[in-house]
Amino acid sequence: MLRFMSAGESHGECMVAIIEGLPAGLYIDENIINQDLFRRQQGYGRGGRMQIERDTVKILTGLKAKKTLGSPITLMIKNKDFKINELPAITQPRPGHADLSGAIKYGFSDMRCVLERASARETVVRVAAGAIAKIFLSEFGIKISSKVISVGGQTNSKKIKEKIDFARNKKDTLGGIFEVAVMNVPAGLGSYVHYDRRLDARLALALMSIPAIKAVEFGMGFEAANKLGSQVHDQISYSLKKGFFRLTNNAGGLEGGMSNAQTIIARCGMKPIATLGNPLKTIDFKTKKPVKASVQRSDISAVEAAGVIGESMSALVIADAFMERFGSDDLRRIKKAFKLK
Numbered sequence: 356m357l358r359f360m361s362a363g364e365s366h367g368e369c370m371v372a373i374i375e376g377l378p379a380g381l382y383i384d385e386n387i388i389n390q391d392l393f394r395r396q397q398g399y400g401r402g403g404r405m406q407i408e409r410d411t412v413k414i415l416t417g418l419k420a421k422k423t424l425g426s427p428i429t430l431m432i433k434n435k436d437f438k439i440n441e442l443p444a445i446t447q448p449r450p451g452h453a454d455l456s457g458a459i460k461y462g463f464s465d466m467r468c469v470l471e472r473a474s475a476r477e478t479v480v481r482v483a484a485g486a487i488a489k490i491f492l493s494e495f496g497i498k499i500s501s502k503v504i505s506v507g508g509q510t511n512s513k514k515i516k517e518k519i520d521f522a523r524n525k526k527d528t529l530g531g532i533f534e535v536a537v538m539n540v541p542a543g544l545g546s547y548v549h550y551d552r553r554l555d556a557r558l559a560l561a562l563m564s565i566p567a568i569k570a571v572e573f574g575m576g577f578e579a580a581n582k583l584g585s586q587v588h589d590q591i592s593y594s595l596k597k598g599f600f601r602l603t604n605n606a607g608g609l610e611g612g613m614s615n616a617q618t619i620i621a622r623c624g625m626k627p628i629a630t631l632g633n634p635l636k637t638i639d640f641k642t643k644k645p646v647k648a649s650v651q652r653s654d655i656s657a658v659e660a661a662g663v664i665g666e667s668m669s670a671l672v673i674a675d676a677f678m679e680r681f682g683s684d685d686l687r688r689i690k691k692a693f694k695l696k
């Protein structure tokens with residue numbers, strides 16, 4: 356079982372992840388992880404923090420001569436903006452954030468105690484962990500990519516930039532839709548036999564766990580609900596060269612809770628960034644008087660970056676399901692099992 360935990364606060368010393376369940380013998384090039392960390396920082400509409408941070412990973416455990424030992428791998432990314440103990444307290448909870456419910460739940464009156472961990476800064480180590488899962492999957496020809504489908508309802512890249520500029524000028528924010536594609540996945544990852552083994556359910560959980568993601572669909576998704584079965588289901592064909600294949604891919608590579616060897620296509624809907632330069636109304640946590648929500652340095656829109664995080668979370672799920680099917684101890688033996696598939 357491939358699993359990982361993360362730790363760290365947005366303005367704490369560092370962010371950390373421990374990944375457990377990778378096989379021995381996998382060569383890890385830190386540059387590949389750093390490339391994905393860089394991609395997570397890109398995209399039109401990002402805020403000031405992206406200029407401060409140039410994230411790079413340090414691998415603390417689990418490798419010998421850059422190869423995995425099968426033991427837990429610890430990844431660490433330093434926060435260049437380490438000042439958690441100097442930052443002022445915040446008592447004006449932001450609508451759309453974890454601030455208010457988090458303060459009630461954990462007994463804080465200072466929202467900073469909530470937002471330091473609720474911040475999407477945490478996703479930096481998900482991307483590092485996901486990059487390792489991608490390195491593993493690339494040994495088997497599996498590739499993962501993402502793209503922005505729309506921002507604030509605009510699909511054209513020039514119009515997207517204009518819309519982001521408009522939102523910035525209005526001191527407002529935007530969400531959007533991104534798509535993740537997983538290519539060359541063999542058939543039969545996941546299973547139909549039990550709810551928590553279904554690959555679509557596992558992917559949905561992983562993608563929904565990304566901050567601000569409010570909708571996930573696979574293939575034709577919601578649109579399929581309005582069509583006839585004959586317009587939706589992918590007809591099966593066969594050729595000597597390709598083996599079994601589908602004439603279309605409306606299912607987005609997933610049927611019966613399993614991969615069906617077509618490209619897995621997931622689309623995620625991201626709500627607008629919850630910190631507004633022109634803040635919304637709220638209630639001061641201490642005085643109970645109406646105030647404006649707190650304003651933190653913030654992105655206007657981060658859909659492209661969320662797509663990179665979507666790739667990472669998908670990679671972790673697919674790598675886990677792949678190892679369930681083909682083994683998880685020793686990379687050479689997994690390759691042998693994969694050849695026999």
Ligand SMILES: Cc1cc2nc3c(=O)[nH]c(=O)nc-3n(C[C@H](O)[C@H](O)[C@H](O)COP(=O)(O)O)c2cc1C
Pocket residue numbers: 402451452453473474475478565566567568627628629630652653654655657660661664
């Ligand atoms: C890549 C990325 C960057 C984000 N940047 C910000 C930001 O700068 N400011 C902000 O208020 N929210 C930002 N968010 C969104 C918040 O993390 C999110 O809206 C908040 O945690 C509440 O989301 P939830 O209701 O899904 O938990 C970002 C999310 C992602 C995925």
